[in-house]
Amino acid sequence: MDERAAPPGPDAPDALPVAFRGGGELRVATVGSSLLVSDALLAHLERLRELHEAADAVAAVVAGAAGWTDWAAVPGVPAALRHAGRLLDEAATRLRAIAERAAALDAAARVALAGAEQGEAAVQHGLRLASAVGAWELGAIGVPLLLMLATNPFVLAGLVAGGAILASDGGLARLQRWFLDHPRIITSPEFVEFVRLAVQSRDDLDRGARGVPLPLDLVVGESTAGGELASGGAAVILAGTAFGVLRDSDTVARPVRASAETAPPRGARERLDRIPEGGRVRIEVYEAPGEPRRVAVYVGPTDTFSVLPTDAAEDMRSNIEGVAGGNPASTRAVVQAMRDAGVTAEDEVQFLGYSQGGIVAAQLAASGDWNAVGLETYAAPTGGVDLPEGLAGMAVRNSDDLVPALGGPQRDTDLLQVERRAFTPGDDVPPIAVPAHQKDAYRATADAIDRADSAAVREQVARMDAFAAEIAGRDGATVTASEYELDRVWQDAPQGGR
Amino acid sequence: MPLADLSRALAEQQLSTIEPALSRVDALVSRPVVVPEDAWRGAGATALAAAELDLAARIREARDLLGQARASLRAALATPDG
Numbered sequence: 001m002d003e004r005a006a007p008p009g010p011d012a013p014d015a016l017p018v019a020f021r022g023g024g025e026l027r028v029a030t031v032g033s034s035l036l037v038s039d040a041l042l043a044h045l046e047r048l049r050e051l052h053e054a055a056d057a058v059a060a061v062v063a064g065a066a067g068w069t070d071w072a073a074v075p076g077v078p079a080a081l082r083h084a085g086r087l088l089d090e091a092a093t094r095l096r097a098i099a100e101r102a103a104a105l106d107a108a109a110r111v112a113l114a115g116a117e118q119g120e121a122a123v124q125h126g127l128r129l130a131s132a133v134g135a136w137e138l139g140a141i142g143v144p145l146l147l148m149l150a151t152n153p154f155v156l157a158g159l160v161a162g163g164a165i166l167a168s169d170g171g172l173a174r175l176q177r178w179f180l181d182h183p184r185i186i187t188s189p190e191f192v193e194f195v196r197l198a199v200q201s202r203d204d205l206d207r208g209a210r211g212v213p214l215p216l217d218l219v220v221g222e223s224t225a226g227g228e229l230a231s232g233g234a235a236v237i238l239a240g241t242a243f244g245v246l247r248d249s250d251t252v253a254r255p256v257r258a259s260a261e262t263a264p265p266r267g268a269r270e271r272l273d274r275i276p277e278g279g280r281v282r283i284e285v286y287e288a289p290g291e292p293r294r295v296a297v298y299v300g301p302t303d304t305f306s307v308l309p310t311d312a313a314e315d316m317r318s319n320i321e322g323v324a325g326g327n328p329a330s331t332r333a334v335v336q337a338m339r340d341a342g343v344t345a346e347d348e349v350q351f352l353g354y355s356q357g358g359i360v361a362a363q364l365a366a367s368g369d370w371n372a373v374g375l376e377t378y379a380a381p382t383g384g385v386d387l388p389e390g391l392a393g394m395a396v397r398n399s400d401d402l403v404p405a406l407g408g409p410q411r412d413t414d415l416l417q418v419e420r421r422a423f424t425p426g427d428d429v430p431p432i433a434v435p436a437h438q439k440d441a442y443r444a445t446a447d448a449i450d451r452a453d454s455a456a457v458r459e460q461v462a463r464m465d466a467f468a469a470e471i472a473g474r475d476g477a478t479v480t481a482s483e484y485e486l487d488r489v490w491q492d493a494p495q496g497g498r
Numbered sequence: 499m500p501l502a503d504l505s506r507a508l509a510e511q512q513l514s515t516i517e518p519a520l521s522r523v524d525a526l527v528s529r530p531v532v533v534p535e536d537a538w539r540g541a542g543a544t545a546l547a548a549a550e551l552d553l554a555a556r557i558r559e560a561r562d563l564l565g566q567a568r569a570s571l572r573a574a575l576a577t578p579d580g
Contacts, residue, residue, distance in 0.1 A: 051526065054522060055526065058526075061515060061518075068511070074501070077501075080570045080571070080574035080577070084512070084571045088567045091563035091564045094563060095560050097556065098556050101553060102553060105546070
């Protein structure tokens, strides 16, 4: 019996809105690899390997049985036995040939994949190089040109007039409306790739503007890969705080709800659905006599995109700081919630999060402060987070969602990476902001994960399932769930609500 | 031990060994032959599909040989001097 969760039917209570029922195939990069291949292809390779192993094992058994007695050498043996002996010999030979052929096919397919991985790496390197050169040129030539134009009174007057028209005539609203009416502009893998390369090339632009020679820029860029996020984030926060926005504060985790009992989640979709709304964290503690305590930490997404001081810890500053590898207020507040819930460094912890919650989850799993055994993130820009080896779970992103691309390229390969296009070319894209980033778009991807064919994906789903289910199924087990609001605490400024 | 008894004992052991082997090969015969064409694309998918069909045919042949061997062993055991 197939024990995987069945996808919800169109009339099921948790069925997805029609707009999110399309999408593409699941693509997977296994641990240690950066090449994304389809789930179906991985499953095919796994079937070839299973065939090789099964045929090899049966051939050994049959060859052993055939080799017990050479009936032909024994006088007076019935003809049927002699015939059976010959048939067993032949069957063993054929089975060995099948095993060898399946192994050769499996190996050939994997060599082809390795070649594809090298090709993909070369393409990515080429794109990165082109993007670095483009950004450097823009910095070296574009920035001085812009300064020259901006100091020209005629150009300056034109810019001011254009800006005034845009603002006074509802131009900004019309621009926003235009983007909403054309959601395919930002919902395309090409645009997402552009964003990823732009993020990666920010330092090249900076070095170009400062007059660093191009060859030196490229060498420096290779050796400081990943640093552009930290430096870019720091620059934005520095500039913001100078104008009174993007300010930092103390944090607090306020308990808002607690329940005595909850069933363990089963499958990626149930885990994603368990992640709370923005600005909250849910902590589930699983205990059973004689077993180490296990804790699941579900971190919600961004609460407010405001750059002004508010009560929300999961705000824009935390987004920028999190992507830049800093210690954002959201992460600090989740740590406070975990401590309040009694989580210790010895407890086994599974971290889960969506969007900014995914950044927090990945940061805590990578921190070394907790006994992290699992991590499952959705829509999170965590490409630069250096994770420990051996974590169960996966990083899930829609390839047409630009938010994960803001974290730059995926550098860490210690966690299974799963991608899926939320909207394929024939699908209707709903006119909402960043459609592929919506939780419903990720619910559809989680459903596809629960239906995955490859063992690579199914094993990780099973490991994540087992974490809570193993404890919850024991005699005397208790499960408690608490939810906290993640807040900022201001000493010197009026609180701005959420 | 008389030769007839020895050969019968060995034949029974062979039969009991190849029965589970035959079940495993039966399972391989019913293995779905699926080549994800979208993933492999073009000539790669065609070549893999041909190789998969060839493997499936070879597995059926091996299953038939094992089936015949089992029938021969049963026939030998069914005869009074087997």
